[in-house]
Amino acid sequence: MELTPTALALLGLLLAAWTAGAVWLVIGSLQRARAARAARSTVRRLSRMIEDSPAIPLLVKTDGKIEGPDRLAAWLGLARLPGYLSELDGGDTGLTEFDLEQLRDAVRRTQKTAAPFRMVVTPRGSEKSLALRGQLADTAVSTGGAALVWWFDFSESQGELARLRAETARARNDFAALVGLIEAAPMPMWFRGPDMALRLVNSAYVEAVGARNAQTVVDEQVELVETVDGLTAAQVAAQAHERDLPVERIVQATVGSQRRSLRVSDLPLGEEGVAGYAVDIEEMEEQGREFRAFRAAQRSMLDLLSVGVAQFDADRRLAFSNQPFQRIFALPASTRIDPPQFERFLDLARDKGRLPEVRDFPEFRSELAHWFTRDAPHEDAWTLSDGTHLRIVAQPMPDGGLVLVAEDRSEQLALSATRDTLLRTRTATFDSLFESLGVFAPDGRMQLWNRSFPAIWGIPEEFFDEHPHVDKLLDRISNRLARPGQRKAIGEVVRAATLDRRQMGGQVMLSDGRTLEFAGVPLPDGNGLLTVMDVTDSTKAEEALRERASALEEADAVKTRFLANMSYEFRTPLTSIGGFAELLQSGVAGELSEQGKEYAGAIVTSVARLSKQIESVLDLTQSEAGLLPMATEEVDLFTFTTQVVRAREDAIEAKNLTLDLRGDRGAGSVMADARQLGRALGNLLDNAIDATPDGGRILVALTRRKSGARIVISDNGEGMKPSELARAMDGYRLGGEAGESEGKRGLGLPLARQLIEAHGGRLEIQSEKGAGTTATVLLP
CATH class of the missing domain: 3.30.450.20 (PAS domain)
Structure with a gap:
């Protein structure tokens, strides 16, 4: 379909109109966006101005709700600004009940009549004085007749007014007191x-x-x-x-x-x-008399001092000297009757060797005479020929006299020299120690340190010359710690040693892989000692030992499981061997010759002995692993022990032994597994039988104790040395002749101890070479 030119023109005009509309909408949107940003900026600026203003607004609505910044809550001592005006009384904080009631009345009056108000409040527990100015809020702020209350902090003005009032009252009181003072x-x-x-x-x-x-x-x-x-x-x-x-x-x-x-x-x-x-002035005369008496008492007291004191009058004559002064300068007794002049006193002291040795004594005496005319006290140090050190203080008097004080400081100087020696010794001792030491004062500053202390932390020694504070030191070593948070632990140790007077310690790891162990120790002088040691090698050795111990424990567990499993595995073929040997011996497979029967009997005997040994190994390994089954029941001790002894009558009679069984029914009963306890006592009795020579004597005694029972098995055999006893308790075979009985080797004693301990008891064995052995069983 083809479009006519008119349609194309209309279409172009429509597209142009749409484009112009879109441009207009975009421009309008941009203008509105700029206006919104400007409005938001203005709002933020106004809000910031209100936050920084010295006055804080509070909007109180007609229903009692309030709106305001949290800064007002801080002025009132509240954690946050509540939602209602009545909640401004926080009990221990906020407005007092009286101030809050006045504020509510004023706000209601403003909301109803639009009349402004002013008042002053003081929050609980605060010294702030807050001025309140209230007015009806503009409708642009809030509609519905809300009240706007401005809060001002005029604590300084209020304090100044209070101070002026106090000064006025004090001046009035002072004037009244002055009039009263004159009158009184x-x-x-x-x-x-x-x-x-x-x-x-x-x-x-x-x-x-x-x-x-x-x-x-x-x-x-x-x-x-x-x-x-x-x-x-x-x-x-x-x-x-x-x-x-x-x-x-x-x-x-x-x-x-x-x-x-x-x-x-x-x-x-x-x-x-x-x-x-x-x-x-009559009272002054009395005071004069009292002063003279006081001076006499004072001079008597000066005689008791260790410091020499002498007074020369305006004529430079010795008016008074106490006994220490006379002793220090070796003054003769005649000076009390005929007091010498100052120059004469110097001559007498020089004759006795109580003055320093000088080249020109007249010049020296003339210099000392100028003490009378000085304007301030003069202090000097004299060293006498005999090594005495005197501290001389010359105090000129207003009347032209002189007070001379002489203190013998020889002992103090000796103590000071000793102290200096001790300090040098302490410093040398500190520097020679392997530990790194630092002494901190109670204020946290470092007082002393040895040479190892800067080196162990990798800090230059010049850093310590200013005696840094512990916080500054921790800042310096933080970047050397593998975990910088551990600096707090070091600071706590120093604080505990200096302030809490208690000892603490800990470990830190440095970024270079070293491990340092430190401890804080309180010192008697109030300081705290921080000791630091490099325990990297010992820590590594300890970790290696722990790993080795874990490996040994695992190996021991594997061994125990192996022995337990193998003991079970040994029992099955051994039972088969014993069964087949008995069948052969009984003639099931045909009649055997006498030698064959002898061999079959030897096999049965060996199987029985090996079964017994395997059973002992099984019980021992199960006991060590804590897997030994126990079927406890009440066992009458006397009857039970008698049965164990009778089961070994043949062995006792074979060696012609005398067995003395002591006890009765009074031994009572115990809760035990009869089979396991019988094996334990049997092993002990078998050892006693084997260790006792022919014709010997064995004693089995039963006694009842307050907390259980005691069984004693003793013999007069050859006994054992301590080393042999230790080996026997560990299950090792004791050395002896080739024909030595089998009872003194194997697992008898270890198994007996394990079985008795499994019953909650204890086995004690005492043995002496040539005197016999005594086994004591203590059962609960």
């Missing part, structure tokens, strides 16, 4: 106006002049101080006022009913007048 002062005090007339007196003044009250003194102008040299007290005060200088004098006055000396002071106060007060 024990000394007379008064105030004169510009005309030098009395205007104010305190109670002490009234009491001193014997008036009724202060008003009477002021009205009658009663003076405390009498006229002296034709000048009244008012005239002297007028002179002080005119000169504007304080006047102080000592006068006699009648105070109460006594005549006393007073120190009277008149103090001009500018145009206001003159203030005065009087001090009773």
Whole structure:
């Protein structure tokens, strides 16, 4: 179908219109997207401005729901902002009940009347002062009559106001206290106006002049101080006022009913007048007497000190010296009667060899005499010819005298030298140890270390010269640890040794493959010692030993299983051999000759003996593997033991032995597997029979104990050495002659021990060469 030109034109116009519409839609979408991004940016900026503003908004709706940032919850001490206004009281945090009630009333009033409000609250457990300003929220913020509350933190302003109020109250209290102090002062005090007339007196003044009250003194102008040299007290005060200088004098006055000396002071106060007060100096005299008594007591006390003290007066004469001073300088007794001058004292001390040896003694004496005129104390160290070390302190006195203190520090210096030696010895000891040592103070700083400590961590020694903190040290060694998290374990060990005063330890592995073992030890001086050792070789050896032990255990288990399986496998053909030998012996296969019958009997005997040995091996291996079947029942011990003994009558009679069975029914009963327990006792009894020579004696004794039963089997045979007994208990054959009985070799003793232990008992064997053997079985 062909299109006309008109149709093609219309089609082109339609496509152009569609394209223009699509372009217009795209442009509109882009403009709306830009507007949305601008709106979101504006919202984020406004939100950020609100978050950073010093005020926090809180929107309270009419139903009590609240909206606001979590920063307000932090101000109120809450974990998060609740959903309702009533939940702002968190019990121990948030607003108090009173403040919350006031806030609710104000919010309701604002919601109803649109009236703004202001109030101040203080959250529980906080010193913040929060100012609240509430108003009705704009409809653009929230519709329905919600209230918008702005919260301000004005703690600093509130604190400043509180401080000013406190200072005002303190000033008011100080003024009141000052007035009260003047009124309650024990000394007379008064105030004169510009005309030098009395205007104010305190109670002490009234009491001193014997008036009724202060008003009477002021009205009658009663003076405390009498006229002296034709000048009244008012005239002297007028002179002080005119000169504007304080006047102080000592006068006699009648105070109460006594005549006393007073120190009277008149103090001009500018145009206001003159203030005065009087001090009773009689008390000062008493204090002077007390001071003299105190000085005498002090000198007596100085005699008891180990430090020499001497005092020279203004004339440089020795006024006092205690006994240590006289002993240090070897002063003669005549100095107490005729005190010498300072220069003479030096001459006497030099004669006794109590001064340092100097080349020019007159010059030296002249230098010491300048101590009297110094402005500050002078300290010197003297070394005498006999090795005595003196510390001399010269203290010039205000009156021109001198106090001389002499301390014999010879012992202290010797102790200091000893201490230095010990410190050097300790340092040398530290450096010679194989362990790496570091001493940390309670504040975490490193105090001491030996040469191995930097080397073991691979840190330069210069790093330790500044005595680094333990945290800085851990930061330095973190990159050398295979697991950097282990640095915390080292820090805990140091903290436990220094602060908790307890010992801890641990291990860390370095990135180079080394293993370090460390331990923290508290020291008596409050520091903590960190010891570090390289245990790489021992750790590797330990791992190798553990692997070897595991291999040995596995091999032992394989051996046990092998023996158990092979014991079962041995029993089947052995039973067949024994059966065929008995058939041959009975003549089933034809009559045998006498020699054939003898051979068949030897086969049956050997099979019986081999079966017994295989059964012992089986029971022993099962017992060691914990697989031995036990059918426990109540066994009467005396009857049971008697049966075991009677089963061996032939062997006992064959060797003409004497067997003494001691016991009765009082031995009681035990819970045991009769067959296995019989084998254990039988093996012990067989060993005793085999070890006892012909005509010997065997004792079997049964006794009842509080916690079980005891069976003793003893013989007077040849006995065993300790090494032989150990080998017998391990199942090895004991050495002996070729004709030695078979009872002293094999698995008899190990099997007996295993069977008894399987019953919860214990086997004890004592043997002495030439004296016999005693086996004790203890059963629960």
